[in-house]
Amino acid sequence: MPVRSLKCQWLKVLSTEQISQVHQAVLKVLNEVGVRVEWQPALEVFEACGCPVDFSRQEVRIPEQILNQALESTPSEFTLCAPEPEFDLHVTLDDVYTIAGSSALYVLDLDGNRRPAVTQDLIDFTRLIDALDQAHIMHAMVIPQDIPQPGFDRFLFNKIMQHTRKHYYSQGQGGSSVHDQVEMAIVLQGDNERVRNHPHFSFVVCFNSPLHHTPERVQEMMELAKYNIPVWLEPTNMMGATAPISIAGALVEHTANALVGLVLMQLLNPGHRCIIGVASGGFNMRHGTYVAASPEAVLLHCATAQLMHTYGIPFEGGSGVDSCLPDAQAGYERMLQVAPMMMAGVNFIHLALGMLDQLITSSYDLAVIDNEILTAAFRLGQGFEVSPETLAVEQIRQVGVGGNFLNQDYTLYHYRKHQWQPALTTRLGWDEWQRLYSGKDMRQRANEQARKLLDTHHPQLLTREQVIELERLASHCQKMAVKRAARAAG
Helix, strand or coil, X not given: CCCCCXXXXXXXXXXXXXXXXXXXXXXXXXXXXXXXXXXXXXXXXHHHCCCCEECCCCEECCCHHHHHHHHHHCXXXXXXXXXXXXXXXXXCCCEXXXXXXXXXXXXXXXXXXXXXXXXXXHHHHHHHXXXXXXXXXXXXXXXXXXXXXCCHHHHHHHHHHCXXXXXXXXXXXXXXXXXXXXXXXXXXXXXXXXHHHCCCEEEEEEEECCCEECHHHHHHHHHHHHHCCCEEEEECCEECCCECCCHHHHHHHHXXXXXXXXXXXXXHCCCCCEEEEECCEEEECCCCEXXXXXXXXXXXXXXXXHHHHHXXXXXXXXXXXXXXXXXHHHHHHHHHXXXXXXXXXXXXXXXXXXXXXHHCEEEHHHHHHHHHHHHHHHHHHHCCXXXXXXXXXXXXXXXXXXXXXXXXXXXXXXXXXXXXXXXXXXCCCHHHHHHXXXXXXXXXXXXXXXXXXXXXXXXXXXXXXXXXXXXXXXXXXXXXXXXXXXXXXX
16 A cells, blocks of 8 residues: 555653753764764765864864854755665655564574574565555565675665565665665666666664764765665664763764764755664673663653754664564564654654564564554554544533434444454454454464465566566675675785
């Protein structure tokens, strides 16, 4: 079905005064501490535009005036195009969409086995996510472990674009990744101008925390500016490890880190389509691991959305779940995130489907369950209409005292509009549940639904000639990436 966004910004976790305090702290970090940018050509761009640069330390500081110019030139509204136009996404500061899971190395398969991801999982997950109506943007749910890892992004681009109708949130391994993906996109879209103006993919650039932009990431930004490909600028920190332990301090760190990337994109290509995103979370002090699904992480993401909206920048947030199984913990962790984030106006809820085990494992069952949870969360975000019709005074008058509303035409014609109708959830007593579902729990029902979707959903948008050329180009580009990696290693 076509993408239907949600407009919602009910939840405010920061006051106007607190937003001002956070902003002033960000300005101090940008102007007094700076960010390490490990690529000489980018440092030269910053210096030429008036930013203080320490070339020996590879550090750049951003004056407030330069930041304000970048914020002014960054668009707040644009379109992310899809292979099928009905899945285009109109990006504003108000709309809320979802992005699928990301880059797991393992899968929990339909037979309940946890194993390394393989190529068929990438294809199957792409088809499954394409079929789920609350998954608005495609991402690579897994990185297959049966392929060479250098150049894996070219392999992902090839396989995913053969099996989805949705906009693709891509990733890479340096500037050559961007060039190669643009070349493959030209095969799909016909010419360079179409890719430049209406690309069917965007590209995430992930920054290290605290305050560190590595060479590969900076090279990606410079190539993305050259080709005019929309970019997701995504720093990720862990409170207490790579960021201050306080939520406010983590907010300052990842905001400053992201804004340096935003400034560079706007210096290189004023008006470039940028979305700031974070997957920041906590740090497990007992075990030394990332914590994705915590109340603190949710507050951090909701606050970041609020701050980015004051800057006029679309925002992407989400950190996945920590549970290792599609169980009760996974369910409550998912709703703990998506409901508040949706109501806070997080424009893109990332890692929203199918991710387990602190982003290490993808689950077919959980992807279907998450789709149901997202449907309920979006219904919550819609609120309800108050109008003369919905206040229903005339209906109450007609039924009168002690009557019932079941036999009213108004109820018959409008109950689907006013009540969420679940697809996976059961609302039956014990006997009916046993009779109709043989006592199967939600995970078992989700497993059956996933199998059915994989049996029936086979989107085919490309011609045979396009598939052949895409496969050839992806194979060539990946082989070149493997050779470059071998030379660098030895």
